[in-house]
Amino acid sequence: MSSYLWPLAGLALANLLGIISPGPAFLMVSRAAAGRSLGIGVALGAGVAVAATMWAAAACFGIALLMTQFVSVYGLIQIAGGAYLIWLGISAWRHSRDPMPAVQSAAAPASRDGIARAVLTGAWLSLGNPKIIIFFSSIFVALLPHDAPVWVRLVAVAIVGVQEVSWYTIVAFVFSRPKVQVAYARARTWIERALGTVLIGLGTRILVAVRL
Numbered sequence: 169m170s171s172y173l174w175p176l177a178g179l180a181l182a183n184l185l186g187i188i189s190p191g192p193a194f195l196m197v198s199r200a201a202a203g204r205s206l207g208i209g210v211a212l213g214a215g216v217a218v219a220a221t222m223w224a225a226a227a228c229f230g231i232a233l234l235m236t237q238f239v240s241v242y243g244l245i246q247i248a249g250g251a252y253l254i255w256l257g258i259s260a261w262r263h264s265r266d267p268m269p270a271v272q273s274a275a276a277p278a279s280r281d282g283i284a285r286a287v288l289t290g291a292w293l294s295l296g297n298p299k300i301i302i303f304f305s306s307i308f309v310a311l312l313p314h315d316a317p318v319w320v321r322l323v324a325v326a327i328v329g330v331q332e333v334s335w336y337t338i339v340a341f342v343f344s345r346p347k348v349q350v351a352y353a354r355a356r357t358w359i360e361r362a363l364g365t366v367l368i369g370l371g372t373r374i375l376v377a378v379r380l
Contacts, residue, residue, distance in 0.1 A: 172313075172320045179311045180327050186303060187335045192253070192370055193293055195363045197336050198343040200286060202352035206344035211283040213336025215290025220300060221329040227304035228312070228321045243378045250375040252292045257367030260360045304328070 193216045201209025294300055312324060342348065352359065 172316065175311050175313065175316070176320070176323060176327065179307055179324055180331065182307045182311065183328050184331055184335075186307075187331060192363075192366055193290070193336070194339060195366060196290065196293060197339050199352075199359065199363055201340040201343035202349050203356065204282075206340055208282055208286045209340030209344060210337055211286035212290040213340055214333060215287035215292075216294050216336055217290075217329060217332035218287070219291040219294030220332050221325060223294065223301045224304045224308075224328040225325045227301055227308050228325050247375060247378055248292075250371040250373075250378070253367045253371030254375075255371075256289070257364040257369075257371060260364030260367065263360065265357055 193213075197209050197213045197216070200212045308324065312320065343352070
């Protein structure tokens with residue numbers, strides 16, 4: 169058992185560094201928490217975490233290799249994800265000058281529909297990004313022994329899930345603080361436009377890379 173501790177620790181460190189590097193998911197979660205509520209930010213982060221954990225499991229158990237045999241299926245997932253990201257980016261630009269919606273306090277419960285939409289948005293953000301499965305495939309191949317037993321692979325996937333949920337919950341909590349919300353409101357137009365540009369660029373890159 170001890171022989172697998174270092175590979176698992178290395179995988180945890182590599183994944184943590186990948187998570188904390190600011191990207192579209194970080195921007196989306198921080199924006200949701202600062203502009204709407206803690207609950208929406210946490211829900212969006214949970215969606216990102218669920219999808220990322222699914223990709224990690226796919227990479228860990230070799231499903232990623234199987235998917236290469238079904239290029240059209242994976243291509244359709246990419247098309248849907250890329251198109252959705254572009255739509256989110258265009259929406260961010262279109263509504264960047266809209267009046268700020270009433271920001272809920274951290275203790276105020278978010279609506280069930282709002283939470284469901286946030287989870288789905290976060291999930292699509294990860295499911296449609298092929299870089300994520302490439303990242304997980306790389307770190308699992310590089311850091312886990314090829315003959316690692318199933319329990320080690322399950323622990324590795326669990327590490328990814330716990331880290332993803334923990335990080336985005338922290339991000340949502342920080343950006344839901346009143347001072348951060350005030351700062352966000354002041355710079356909202358430029359933040360929305362920057363986010364929109366990032367999402368449109370990412371979605372476009374995904375669509376260009378699709379192979380059916």
